[in-house]
Amino acid sequence: MSKATNADHHDLAADDALRASIRQAMLDVRARTPLAQSFTNFVTINLVANAQLAAGGTAAMSYLPDDVIDIAAMCGATYINVGTLLPFYKDALGEITAALHEAGHRWVLDPVAAGLGATRTAILEAMRDVPPSLVRANASEIIALDALWGLSDGSDVGGGPAGVESTDDVDSALAAAKRVARHLRAHGGDGLGAVAVSGEVDLVTDGERVFRLPGGDMMMTKITGAGCALGGVAATYLCVADPLVAALAASLLFDRAGERAAAESHGPGSFQTEFLDALWAIDADTVSTSTILEAKR
Ligand SMILES: Nc1ncnc2c1ncn2[C@@H]1O[C@H](COP(=O)(O)OP(=O)(O)OP(=O)(O)O)[C@@H](O)[C@H]1O
Ligand SMILES: Cc1ncsc1CCO
């Protein structure tokens, strides 16, 4: 598939309403300290919680269905990540996602390693009819999710799952990302939904509008869980903003924070520390005035 060129895009105008919404979402998170709970993998759980706190929210992690369902009633959004599977997850996630859907509660799905293994496939397939508000994933995972939800027209053939890392570039997931976003909007209840595909240039779409966000730093791929933390912070923003705005705000904050951390650090260990400091330090104006390339329709 050909790469989009700059002629196909324009930077969003300074007075575009989306920029004001992104700025407001950041200010609201820092003013209100919203709680987004997580059901997430145990490799990166600590980074997810710390990133949510650094971005201005609060965190609570749980795996027990009645606990997660009770917390959902008192928090703004939930983050669900299928990275490390345990035997009880299939039943627990089925019960939790059905209840969240019934309650109209907003949640973010991180379909880590989508396409890998029969149990993960069954878990993700069951989410098709009770979908999240926002899917945050790398390109390979979006291509796999689109296929296993039966949305694919067969034109995108991804590299397939190779574990938790992407084997596909972000643009190759464009059609899949748009189909998944449209599915979320059609089945999510409130008509809202968005997909955030992370990579060297992030791609965010609500199924109609497509935005590309250049930036970040390759050091983000040298710590585990930058993507998981991005999903967790997207859930933090989802407490105060629509899925499209939450996806853009979180992705832009991560890009700016990654750049700042790379300039201050000297390897993966200090990068992670500097990255949390940067999530804390970067202001709403820096994020909302970032380059946001919208594709011509
Ligand atoms: N090559 C790159 N250059 C700049 N930024 C990048 C690059 N690759 C990823 N990023 C950034 O890193 C963050 C995480 O994206 P990534 O695609 O690595 O997620 P992921 O594969 O789900 O990660 P994980 O599963 O380890 O949590 C995003 O903010 C993204 O913009
Ligand atoms: C390394 C790893 N294994 C399962 S989840 C995870 C974190 C990155 O997604």
Ligand SMILES: [Mg+2]
């Ligand atoms: Mg990931």
